[in-house]
Amino acid sequence: MFDRLKGLSPHLALGAGALALSSLLAGCGGGASDDDSVRVGVIAGPESELMEVAQRIAKERFDLDVQIVEFTDYVSPNAALADGSIDANAYQHAPYLQAMNQDRGYDLVSAGNTFLYPIGAYSRRHDSIEALPEGATIALPNDPSNQARALLMLDHAGLISLVDDQNPESTLDDISDNPHGLQFREVDAAQLPRSLDDVDLAFINNTFAQPAGLTPEDALLREGTDSPYVNLIVVRNGDQELPKIRHLVEAFQTEEVASRAEALFQGGAIPGWQ
Known part of the structure; x- marks a missing residue:
């Protein structure tokens, strides 16, 4: 069942540390039902910098505290989301999400688009x-x-x-x-x-x-701009309409985040919500 995902074991440094941190947070409160904070998993690096812009906007516009949890592999963020350690993640496109749901038995869904990274x-x-x-x-x-x-x-x-x-x-x-x-x-x-x-x-x-x-x-x-591989903000099924999730998506889908992406990726990140 898991054959298609072999070879994707987490890195033993930052990825494991971030997962341990998110697990600790989960132990302190599960999936976090409070409406004024949200924990978001991202891949360490430029994508984390984009989420930092959304973090600032979310606080300014919605008084929402966005806690960023960094990972360095493509498997741990979905595992952490599925077990309630984080509330959302932003790093994957729909075909990858579909494969993970099928192979791991997750019930994760898209709450909104981020960028296409060709x-x-x-x-x-x-x-x-x-x-x-x-x-x-x-x-x-x-x-x-x-x-x-x-x-x-x-x-x-x-x-x-x-x-x-x-x-x-x-x-x-x-x-x-x-x-x-x-x-x-x-x-x-x-x-x-x-x-x-x-x-x-x-x-x-x-x-x-x-x-x-x-x-x-x-x-x-x-890859051309007509690619279906736009990245997503992903949550557990049923959470996509929570106010804090909608506010997270709105804070991310802004010109400020798009401008930062242009500066970071120099044309290599195409806003998927425009």
Whole structure:
């Protein structure tokens, strides 16, 4: 049942520490029924900075205290949300949420959109996709939905063929034709920038590309703005209409947050609510 999520174990430093902190908070009050505070899980780094802007706006406009809990992996924020350690998280898109709900038995839903972070294919060895050699080594994210995004881009670029070129759950097993003998290496998303010296091409989400000094213009392939992979603010089913959740969403979906995203990501974050 969990096969599609293998290889996504939490990091043993900040991710584990943040999860321990959120668990401690849960032990002090479960899912927090108070209406004037909300605990939100985010991925440490630029996304945390965006939530800090929303944190300020939420306090100014709604007198809502937003407590930010940072994680460094893609699994712990949903686990913490499902067990009541946090009240919401903001880091994932709908296909990933669907996979987690199905594989882990969660009942988590979207409360609102945040940003589309286009995934791109980067290389330090080659200047164009056409320059890739036969048998090139391609690094892919090891989480199911982002790996599918990369495979769909490779299919659309004509480098491979998939059984279904519209399937958001495509895996390496769904490659029906690999005419260039590409070799694939599955890597934790946060470690993909470090793999660039060892592979011909690496598919890196902008969440991790930007801190590594990569810009969308550096990508040899880039996801289009019509992508369905817009990120979400996610909550437990039934909480999406709570006043504090609606206020959190309203505080995030503001021009102030969008402006900060533009400064941080330089075109690599597209507001999903506009």
